[in-house]
Amino acid sequence: MKDFSRYTGTSEYIVSEDLQNDVNVSIALGRPLLIKGEPGTGKTLLAKSVAQGLNQELLTWNIKSTTKAQDGLYIYDTVQRLNDSRFGGEGVDVANIENYIKLGKLGEAFANPVQSVVLIDEIDKADIEFPNDLLAELDEMKFYIPETRKTIAAINRPVIIITSNSEKELPDAFLRRCVFHYIEFPDQNLMADIVEVHFPGLDKKMVKQAMEAFYQLRDLEGLRKKPSTSELIDWLKALLAAGKTGKTDFQKELPFLGALLKNENDYEIAARQRSAFQRRGALNSLRR
Amino acid sequence: MFNGFFFCLRAHKIMVTPTEWLALMEALDRGFAGNSLVSFYHLSRSLLVKSEALFDQYDLAFREFFTGLEVPAEIFEELWKWLGKEALKREIDADALKDLPQYDWETVKKMFEERLKEQKEEHNGGGNWIGTGGTSPFGHGGYHPGGLRVGGESGGGMAVKIAAERKFKGYRRDVTLDVRQIKVALKKLRHLRRSGSRLELDIDKTIDKTCRDAGEIDLVFSPEHKNDIKMLLLMDAGGSMYPYAKLVDRLFSAANSVNHFAEFNHYYFHNSIYDYLRPEINGRERVSTAHILKELNPEHKVILVGDAHMAPYELFMENGIIDYYDSNETAGIVWFERIAKHFRRSVWLNPMPERYWRHPTVSAIRQVFPMHHLSLEGIDEAIKELTGP
Numbered sequence A: 001m002k003d004f005s006r007y008t009g010t011s012e013y014i015v016s017e018d019l020q021n022d023v024n025v026s027i028a029l030g031r032p033l034l035i036k037g038e039p040g041t042g043k044t045l046l047a048k049s050v051a052q053g054l055n056q057e058l059l060t061w062n063i064k065s066t067t068k069a070q071d072g073l074y075i076y077d078t079v080q081r082l083n084d085s086r087f088g089g090e091g092v093d094v095a096n097i098e099n100y101i102k103l104g105k106l107g108e109a110f111a112n113p114v115q116s117v118v119l120i121d122e123i124d125k126a127d128i129e130f131p132n133d134l135l136a137e138l139d140e141m142k143f144y145i146p147e148t149r150k151t152i153a154a155i156n157r158p159v160i161i162i163t164s165n166s167e168k169e170l171p172d173a174f175l176r177r178c179v180f181h182y183i184e185f186p187d188q189n190l191m192a193d194i195v196e197v198h199f200p201g202l203d204k205k206m207v208k209q210a211m212e213a214f215y216q217l218r219d220l221e222g223l224r225k226k227p228s229t230s231e232l233i234d235w236l237k238a239l240l241a242a243g244k245t246g247k248t249d250f251q252k253e254l255p256f257l258g259a260l261l262k263n264e265n266d267y268e269i270a271a272r273q274r275s276a277f278q279r280r281g282a283l284n285s286l287r288r
Numbered sequence B: 001m002f003n004g005f006f007f008c009l010r011a012h013k014i015m016v017t018p019t020e021w022l023a024l025m026e027a028l029d030r031g032f033a034g035n036s037l038v039s040f041y042h043l044s045r046s047l048l049v050k051s052e053a054l055f056d057q058y059d060l061a062f063r064e065f066f067t068g069l070e071v072p073a074e075i076f077e078e079l080w081k082w083l084g085k086e087a088l089k090r091e092i093d094a095d096a097l098k099d100l101p102q103y104d105w106e107t108v109k110k111m112f113e114e115r116l117k118e119q120k121e122e123h124n125g126g127g128n129w130i131g132t133g134g135t136s137p138f139g140h141g142g143y144h145p146g147g148l149r150v151g152g153e154s155g156g157g158m159a160v161k162i163a164a165e166r167k168f169k170g171y172r173r174d175v176t177l178d179v180r181q182i183k184v185a186l187k188k189l190r191h192l193r194r195s196g197s198r199l200e201l202d203i204d205k206t207i208d209k210t211c212r213d214a215g216e217i218d219l220v221f222s223p224e225h226k227n228d229i230k231m232l233l234l235m236d237a238g239g240s241m242y243p244y245a246k247l248v249d250r251l252f253s254a255a256n257s258v259n260h261f262a263e264f265n266h267y268y269f270h271n272s273i274y275d276y277l278r279p280e281i282n283g284r285e286r287v288s289t290a291h292i293l294k295e296l297n298p299e300h301k302v303i304l305v306g307d308a309h310m311a312p313y314e315l316f317m318e319n320g321i322i323d324y325y326d327s328n329e330t331a332g333i334v335w336f337e338r339i340a341k342h343f344r345r346s347v348w349l350n351p352m353p354e355r356y357w358r359h360p361t362v363s364a365i366r367q368v369f370p371m372h373h374l375s376l377e378g379i380d381e382a383i384k385e386l387t388g389p
Helices: A017-029 A043-054 A069-073 A078-087 A105-111 A135-140 A172-176 A188-198 A204-219 A229-241 A264-287 B004-011 B018-029 B037-048 B052-067 B073-083 B095-099 B105-118 B159-165 B179-186 B203-212 B239-257 B289-295 B312-316 B332-342 B360-368 B376-387
Strands: A033-037 A057-062 A074-076 A101-103 A116-121 A142-145 A150-153 A159-164 A179-183 B138-140 B192-201 B221-227 B230-236 B263-269 B301-305 B345-350 B371-373
Touching: A017 A033, A017 A043, A017 A159, A017 A179, A017 B018, A017 B037, A033 A043, A043 A057, A043 A116, A043 A159, A057 A105, A069 A074, A069 A105, A078 B203, A101 A105, A105 A116, A105 A142, A105 A150, A135 A142, A179 B037, A188 A204, A188 A229, A204 A229, B004 B052, B018 B037, B037 B052, B179 B239, B179 B376, B230 B239, B239 B263, B239 B301, B289 B332, B301 B376, B312 B332, B312 B360, B332 B360, B345 B360, B345 B376, B360 B371, B371 B376
Parallel strands: A033 A159, A033 A179, A057 A116, A116 A159, B230 B263, B230 B301, B301 B345, B345 B371
Antiparallel strands: A074 A101, A142 A150, B192 B221
16 A cells, blocks of 8 residues: 555646546556547646646647557668768767667656656557557566667666557557546536636636536437536636636627537537527517 | 556456556556546546547446455555545544544554455445445544545545446447447448549649649549448348337438438338349338349449348248238248348348347348448448458
């Protein structure tokens, strides 16, 4: 139990208890934590928060479609060496191959004398085989550099957080080694806490109204991209900046809808549904 | 033993491996389940289940395993060893409970063991035996303050209740199929080959060339990797397919928007394929099937989508075509055989559940094409079929 319950969230990032536990289990077992969830639920921010909470350095490895597993370990800069040998690098010993070995993010973390947090962001962007190429390194937390005949072994097992948007399926062998957490979309209560963190002291009544409108929007059928937490924050920011808080009735109008919906099709759906909703409302008030 | 949960999960098609199970054991051993079954629920889920698509199955398995009253006693022994005393604190509210004797943890545990030995049958609602809903200090759903809860449900969002909510039902992959999911599945359909514009620096060749030129740097580029998969999608738009129209539509839009195919062709047919295919679902335009076979090279991966259900004469006879004003000189089955022969890889996706595949025309078509169910799992298998060695 000694090393358990280390991460407890930070003041800027509200984290559910399950997620907190999963982070701590992953740290204690030395297994990478795989995070999935709707876009905009704060997958990437989690790593930042964990690093902050543990007071460790955060190394972010952003994955692109061209990223190779090797890039995270080390790169042997042959072209630079070739160039230096031809034109003479200034103050660099070309004969020493080590001058041209550059550690990647994972390599840096292994070599770091203190424990650090590595974020492998959007692992699903890379080639399907990418995660498999990292299996041994993530298991043993070391790798061998044939060029220098040296092994880089982790001095402290880094905390590894991996995010995925499920663009591609991850291989089973890789999944077996991970602790998995699916971030669910926050309910109204948790969302209220999150809003409070971003906009401390915001008028409760206004937040409640805005959230109601927001969750109504999320519940609309047929939306291609449901608005998420980050969109809600942006929207509130816009409302605040324009001074629309306090007096706007969100059931009647939704200013800056563009901050919430990013798709023309969704925009239309929302407009149609809302006008139907309003007509019904008007009818009801007439009846009364 | 507690390992029953492992097999229960596997029975629910969550293929937990021994390595993962051992990781859970280690975590439990180190006290990570904290003090409650709820924590255990989350802990074992994050260590054993690696996709939100399987969460629902996990919930079902969990509920089945932990609700059952017939769960053997050893499990509880192990559970309380792991869960510790804290789990056993219960809310006390009723005045009536004042009169009940108060026990400390050790006594309760001892009594439980004794009574477990004595008890021979299921017992619910009493004041002494282990069971449900009673005032005995043992069992679950009961009212003894400071009693020992054994499995089952209790107030305030306990683990089994969480599992019983089944809120991940919508993520199951054998049920729902949306465009994005199909796209993910179709992305496995690829074959990389170097072609196209010069983009990547070929380091090995550059070094080689530079050395040959006595150190004069000469950069060598090679073409980028590109997917050269070509795809042909043939869809049944016949009357019996109406219930599946939405599903087929999604498959089509997914395939159409996966932009990594080198070539994507699609045609519609009505029940069976004859001399002509239609490029548009409701259009008048027709293209000769023979022409398509001539134009497309055998490397195209062919996916046929249809229920394969029709009157036998539609498939086996000349002029069996269902459209009254039309005629066909060649029987449908012959066309299917020609397609299967022309293309190296072809597969049939059937939206109807497998139990309906014994119909004569379905069986006949299964002789020609490997058939899979039009679900994510089926698509996965079909893709293996198309890309396999």
